[in-house]
Amino acid sequence: MKRLFVLVASLLLIATASFATQIKIGALVSITGPTSFLGQPEKNTLEMLAEQINKNGGINGNKIKLIVYDTKGEPAQTVVLARKLIYSDRVLAIIGPTRSGSTLAIIPLIERARVPLISMASSYKITTPTKKWVFKTAPSDSLAVERLYSYLQDKNISKIAILTAETGFGESGREELKKLASKYNIEILADETFAATDTNMTPQLIKIKNIKGVEAIVCWGTNPGPASVAKNAKELGIKIPLFMSHGVASKRFIQLAGNAAEGIILPVGKLVVAEQLPKTDPQKAVLLSYKNSYEKNFGPVSTFGGHAYDAFMMLKKALQNKAKTKSQIRDELEKIKHFVGITGVFSYSKKDHAGLDPSDFCIVKIENGNWKLIAY
Structure with a gap:
């Protein structure tokens, strides 16, 4: 015992x-x-x-x-x-x-x-x-928006259209895009949205295409929606530069969008271009x-x-x-x-x-x- x-x-x-x-x-x-x-x-x-x-x-x-x-x-x-x-x-x-x-x-x-x-x-x-x-x-969305708007300002782009997802990420981004526009002398000429499950944004893009003076389109969302936006814009022959958010900063977006991804510009964290960073960067x-x-x-x-x-x-x-x-x-x-x-x-x-x-x-x-x- x-x-x-x-x-x-x-x-x-x-x-x-x-x-x-x-x-x-x-x-x-x-x-x-x-x-x-x-x-x-x-x-x-x-x-x-x-x-x-x-x-x-x-x-x-x-x-x-x-x-x-x-x-x-x-x-x-x-x-x-x-x-x-x-x-x-x-x-x-x-x-x-x-x-x-x-x-x-x-x-x-x-x-x-x-x-x-x-x-x-x-x-x-x-x-x-x-x-x-x-x-x-x-x-935060605000940081990504500020970095993107700063880039647009450097390129003398001041008139844009925004196309955002009806999700927590997309709606938050939309708020920041609108709120920070005046700080960077950006004028939003069109404000379109798409549902999280939408796969065809042709109607919204046609509206934007027909608005005179739009110098850039900014899409804010996570896949698969933004990939559809890229493909639809290419199908419509839209020549207006297309910008995306950091929400698509993965190879998955490029896979989904295919050739339509070519030329798209977006703000990202430094990881995706780590090898391209200068040696002095503290994160490298x-x-x-x-x-x-x-x-x-x-x-x-x-x-x-x-x-x-x-x-x-x-x-x-x-x-x-x-x-x-x-x-x-x-x-x-x-x-x-x-x-x-x-x-x-x-x-x-x-x-x-x-x-x-x-x-x-x-x-x-x-x-x-x-x-x-x-x-x-």
């Missing part, structure tokens, strides 16, 4: 020690569904980093347990899964969701439950106004290291995977600083300054949970099915 007691006690101690050295991190990712091209590289990146960290002994000796759920890009499903992570899995922090609409849907829950969230979506509404428990790594070494690791395991890299990298590595930094509770993790995230990541160089504060500025974007042009850096 005594031996049995000692054995049971020993097993309990081992189980307790194992549990105590496990850091549970949740992730909400669009692995399937229409935005799987965003979520899959995010999932790949998170799992790759967790594996690398655990192989090297974890964080302060504690192993990471990464719990990833597929939201399918659906806000209602995302809320259900966020509850599961918080109340069933009892994670210390959550990375994601992939999409802006899904992120906005769970913010009230996150704030009530007081769990640190690092979103990988871009809508400025995620962190404006600042929410105590919510951070993000994808650059980090970008190339991540790119090489990712492509060795999964194939062509994506800027969206970079959003996951930044979220995971900043969370790692907070945990390395001896943060053990949700509140301590939140506080450490808010203290992060000059973190050189994939999306940019992050500096959070009590008033800024986005951490980036327009200089974290560059301007690229699609040439021969690839990205060419044209403005740094």
